[in-house]
Structures are given as structure tokens and as C-alpha cells.
Amino acid sequence: MxxxxxxxxxxxxxxxxxxxxxxxxxxxxxxxxxxxxxxxxxxxxxxxxxxxxxxxxxxxxxxxxxxxxxxxxxxxxxxxxxxxxxxxxxxxxxxxxxxxxxxxxxxxxxxxxxxxxxxxxxxxxxxxxxxxxxxxxxxxGAYDFCPPQDTEWLLLAADESALPAVANILDTLPPGLPVRVWIELHDLADRQDLPTKADAQVHWLTQEGTTPEAIRGADLPDGVPYAWIAGESATVKAIRRHLVGERGFDRKKVAFSGYWRRGTTTDQLIDSGESA
Structure with a gap:
């Protein structure tokens, strides 16, 4: 067995x-x-x-x-x-x-x-x-962040539910690696210090679901990217569609996870078998 x-x-x-x-x-x-x-x-x-x-x-x-x-x-x-x-x-x-x-x-x-x-x-x-x-x-099998060896820069997008994971990721990145980060909060008072040796630019947003538009208007680094996206399910899907469909990211280099779904309780997701 x-x-x-x-x-x-x-x-x-x-x-x-x-x-x-x-x-x-x-x-x-x-x-x-x-x-x-x-x-x-x-x-x-x-x-x-x-x-x-x-x-x-x-x-x-x-x-x-x-x-x-x-x-x-x-x-x-x-x-x-x-x-x-x-x-x-x-x-x-x-x-x-x-x-x-x-x-x-x-x-x-x-x-x-x-x-x-x-x-x-x-x-x-x-x-x-x-x-x-x-x-x-x-x-x-219970983690998603796994950038390939050829990764030249990272994109991270999350909300408060995924902030602990973002903090973990940033804390362990190598010196100088370019990283662009977007995090949605309910209030700027909830910002945290996010220590990292990487070359990270962190953008804090206070309007729910605004990350896709913020990324759409951003200048992103050149080179081979790897993206990690987590948070509210619809927002995660919108970011992924933009990165793959409009930015040309390799879909295999976009890790994404819906941590929760607007208008649906966790118990409803469990009952439907989506949150096991």
C-alpha cells in the first residue's frame, strides 16, 4: 500500500x-x-x-x-x-x-x-x-509555487487570503531577482512588511477585484516570466486570462489557485466537492 x-x-x-x-x-x-x-x-x-x-x-x-x-x-x-x-x-x-x-x-x-x-x-x-x-x-501535492530553472522574473498577485503565501515566497527568493507584486487589501492599515532579497516592487490595492486592470496597465520586465496567482476565484481567472491571452505567458508557467469564491461560502464549496 x-x-x-x-x-x-x-x-x-x-x-x-x-x-x-x-x-x-x-x-x-x-x-x-x-x-x-x-x-x-x-x-x-x-x-x-x-x-x-x-x-x-x-x-x-x-x-x-x-x-x-x-x-x-x-x-x-x-x-x-x-x-x-x-x-x-x-x-x-x-x-x-x-x-x-x-x-x-x-x-x-x-x-x-x-x-x-x-x-x-x-x-x-x-x-x-x-x-x-x-x-x-x-x-x-499541496503546493503550487514551483518556478522552472529558466525563470528570469516573477509576477505575484494575491489578496489578503493569500498574503501569508506571498510573504513566504518573497522571504525565500534569491538576491536581485525581479519580482512584481500586486496585493488587494480592505484597508492600507493592513499592509505588512515583506522582507525579501529580491528586486521586488509591491503594489497595494484597496478595491476588491481591481488587480487585473492594474496588471493590464503595468510595464512588465523583459525575459522569461513565471506567475503565481491566488485569491478570489473570479479575479484569479481574469488575471490568468490576461497574462496568457494578452501578454503571451506560457500557460504552463502560470500557477493559479482560487482560495475562495465571491458569493459562495466555504461549506458550499465543500458540499460541491470543489474544496477538498
Whole structure:
């Protein structure tokens, strides 16, 4: 039987802090964290949150084999099973072992836009337990950023939901590499410092869905590009269409991922099978 590159982890909150008004950073610890791995700058993990009144999320019993974890999770009663969401590993620290996850929140609490993960993050306290499905091997299928060797410059486009991945990418780029970055925020107060050795130009936008037009009017570098696009699904698709159809990017060198869809909840996407 093929071994799964993923494992369930039982973790608890060590600390939580506001990085900006719209971003909460949570540090987690757990006995099995030494086994956790990360394979990419936009490494995706699944988190499983408890329902109100639960001390910990109800997790599927996979008997050590997580190859069929999704079917096992779907088989559980939706009213009690852990509430599943997808996030980015912002950092996996060693000595001591800590998993760092950044949660985007919008507006003061409580907000009509709050979902289960946002509500949980706003009130996260030390000792609070969640479940995590994460890789135990660096080579896994849950990341997209993988520029080819012939890449001469990068284009990154994202919104707040993908800001942790953008920060990871920029932090690990080689010195002098030309990078053009567009990031949509609800408010300029939510800008973050994005350390990088690359030659990066970062453009912060405050109107939702305006990135395609901003890129359309931009002067881009010469040379072989690689693009990474993540965020709201319709905006991501519009950027990709422009880059491939109008700018002539090789479609194989455009990595894109819809992290969320306007007008559709995460639970609706899960029910449709689009967010597994």
C-alpha cells in the first residue's frame, strides 16, 4: 500500500497576536510536530475546528492511513465533525517545534462576514485545540509555487487570503531577482512588511477585484516570466486570462489557485466537492 504524504496532528494554541487589524497570527504546538514537513512556499494544510461547546474537533478515524481521509471525514455527522478549512503554513519552526498560521479577518468583531475560522481566530486562547492535516514529506501535492530553472522574473498577485503565501515566497527568493507584486487589501492599515532579497516592487490595492486592470496597465520586465496567482476565484481567472491571452505567458508557467469564491461560502464549496 502506498504511504500517504500526510498525517493528522493534534495541536493546541501557544499564543495569538494581531499582526495588523485584519491578520491574526497563531502559533501552535503539539507532540507530533517534529514529523510535520513543508514542501513549498504556498504549502496548504487543512485545519479542523471544534463546534461551539466542543473542547476539540471530532476527527475521522483513519487507523494510521490518511489516504482516504476525506471520505472518512465526509462520513462523519456534519453537525459534530471538525469544521474543515484550508490555510497556508506561514512557518514551521524548529527548536522548539511550532506551526505558525496567519488568519485573515475583516472588520471589527463581530462581523457579518465572519465564518467559523475567523470567529475561532478572534477568540483563540492558549490551550485551545484544533486538528491539522499536514504533510510529513517535503514532496507532496499541496503546493503550487514551483518556478522552472529558466525563470528570469516573477509576477505575484494575491489578496489578503493569500498574503501569508506571498510573504513566504518573497522571504525565500534569491538576491536581485525581479519580482512584481500586486496585493488587494480592505484597508492600507493592513499592509505588512515583506522582507525579501529580491528586486521586488509591491503594489497595494484597496478595491476588491481591481488587480487585473492594474496588471493590464503595468510595464512588465523583459525575459522569461513565471506567475503565481491566488485569491478570489473570479479575479484569479481574469488575471490568468490576461497574462496568457494578452501578454503571451506560457500557460504552463502560470500557477493559479482560487482560495475562495465571491458569493459562495466555504461549506458550499465543500458540499460541491470543489474544496477538498
Amino acid at each position: 502506498t504511504a500517504s504524504p500526510y498525517q493528522f496532528f493534534d495541536v493546541e494554541v501557544l499564543r495569538a497576536e494581531h499582526l495588523t487589524p485584519a491578520m491574526i497570527r497563531v502559533a501552535f504546538a503539539g507532540p507530533d510536530l517534529p514529523r510535520m514537513a513543508t514542501g513549498g512556499r504556498d504549502q496548504r494544510i487543512k485545519i479542523f475546528l471544534p463546534h461551539p461547546g466542543q473542547d476539540a474537533p471530532v476527527m475521522p478515524d483513519t487507523s494510521g492511513n490518511t489516504l482516504d481521509w476525506y471520505a472518512a471525514w465526509c462520513a462523519l455527522d456534519p453537525a459534530v465533525r471538525g469544521i474543515m478549512r484550508t490555510y497556508t503554513t506561514r512557518e514551521l519552526r524548529r527548536d522548539p517545534d511550532e506551526l505558525i498560521v496567519d488568519f485573515a479577518v475583516h472588520g471589527p468583531a463581530p462581523s457579518p462576514a465572519d465564518g467559523p475560522a475567523t470567529s475561532w481566530a478572534r477568540t483563540a486562547r492558549p490551550g485551545a485545540r484544533i486538528g491539522v492535516l499536514a504533510p510529513v514529506h517535503e514532496e507532496n
